[in-house]
Amino acid sequence: MIALGIEGSANKLGVGIVKSGGVILANRRHTFVTEAGTGFLPRQTAQHHRRHILSLLRQALEDAGITNPAESISMIAYTKGPGMGGPLRSVAVVARTLSLMWGVPLIPVNHCVAHIEMGRLVTGAKDPTVLYVSGGNTQVIAYSQKKYRIFGETIDIAVGNCLDRFARIIKLSNDPSPGYNIEQVAKLADPDDLVELPYTVKGMDVSFSGILSHIEGIAHEHSAQTLCYSLQENIFAMLVEITERAMAHCGKKEVLLVGGVACNERLQEMMKAMADERQATVCAMDERYCIDNGAMIAYTGLLMHQNGDGAVPSLMQCDCTQRFRTDDVHVTWRVD
Structure with missing residues (x-):
């Protein structure tokens, strides 16, 4: 067929x-x-x-x-x-x-579900914990009894939406995407200049609207490089935390990253560091299928x-x- x-x-x-x-x-x-x-x-x-x-x-x-x-x-x-x-x-x-x-x-x-199945096809992941991160969705998912069960998710805006709206604040280009341009600017930052931001994890759920409001209020005080780097480090740490908690709960040894934000190399790097400590595997894709x-x-x-x-x-x-x-x-x- x-x-x-x-x-x-x-x-x-x-x-x-x-x-x-x-x-x-x-x-x-x-x-x-x-x-x-x-x-x-x-x-x-x-x-x-x-x-x-x-x-x-x-x-x-x-x-x-x-x-x-x-x-x-x-x-x-x-x-x-x-x-x-x-x-x-x-x-x-x-x-x-x-x-x-x-x-x-x-x-x-x-x-x-299509994101998950394409991820399983391309990476060969068998039964992973899934972190689905995109402009409109943020979910930690695992399969059980004929359904993809959601173990944690955003309680307000999605992580991709947070990044996109931050890019508008600092007037970053939308070509090819705001998230990609934030990632490139963040690579130019000095890690010692990390700015402390709200870290909002509520059980297995996350919240990004407060972080966005806070960083908008301090945007004039720091360089674009420092802001992009600090925002990425903060929100990606939140996502890694809830993913690890879901892995521990489900006993999974694979992590599958799907959705547009999953293309981010820094997110993949942070997830790999966590997975290595658990003797687990990270399954990530490039932009063609993320x-x-x-x-x-x-x-x-x-x-x-x-x-x-x-x-x-x-x-x-x-x-x-x-x-x-x-x-x-x-x-x-x-x-x-």
């Missing part, structure tokens, strides 16, 4: 094509980038997706060597949620149209279709939703 997956839950539009067994035939992406000091609004992001989806689709089909998709594509997968309403609806309309045109099943996919992409949607759609109960959702069931929790998904393709 060959699946075509479309991702568009935020500012990244992706089209991926994956063959049974996890063979990635194509993985195209286009990012909506706004001016420094600004974020991206749902309406503008949806317009971006509608403007670029057809060209991205053609490029992906060309990469995969598919000239007659109606005969070659076995199913369409798309991001049902969570995400921004306008962009999600734009992707869902295209997915429904292609399903009708080509006469193939349509599979709605949970964005968060950042939102269509291949992860296609691959997860394949898993769902091939390991479900045989029922294919009707077109009326293939909608989208801004709220779709990771632990709402029945994971039929994993064996306990």
Whole structure:
């Protein structure tokens, strides 16, 4: 079987094509980038997706060597949620149209679960504790009894949102992404200049809004390098702490990092230091598969279709939703 997956839950539009067994035939992406000091609004992001989806689709089909998709594509997968309403609806309309045109099943996919399954595919992780960190989500997850259970999460804003909003404060560019530019600036800092910031871990949950407010208030007192370095060190230490606690609770020996923020080399380095002390392994990916992409949607759609109960959702069931929790998904393709 060959699946075509479309991702568009935020500012990244992706089209991926994956063959049974996890063979990635194509993985195209286009990012909506706004001016420094600004974020991206749902309406503008949806317009971006509608403007670029057809060209991205053609490029992906060309990469995969598919000239007659109606005969070659076995199913369409798309991001049902969570995400921004306008962009999600734009992707869902295209997915429904292609399903009708080509006469193939349509599979709605949970964005968060897709990140996890792509991570397991690319890294070979078997049964890891998962740290999922992105612009809209921050969760510590582990699999148990046919579901991905959330052991800890943010109680206000996501870590990626915190980084993005801080980048606006110091007017960092959004190209290629605010988080990447913060990482590069932080590398220029003197570690001795570390600024003390609020460290907010509440049991297994974390909070970032207070840190953001605090650093905004002191931004004029320090250099951009010092602020970027201090913010990263603080929030990444929080994430490592709750991940280690989940590993201890679940008895896991693997840590899988997924989501756009998981590309950060400093986060990977700090997580590895913790894992080494526990004789555990860190499974990390590069930006091709950490950042939102269509291949992860296609691959997860394949898993769902091939390991479900045989029922294919009707077109009326293939909608989208801004709220779709990771632990709402029945994971039929994993064996306990």
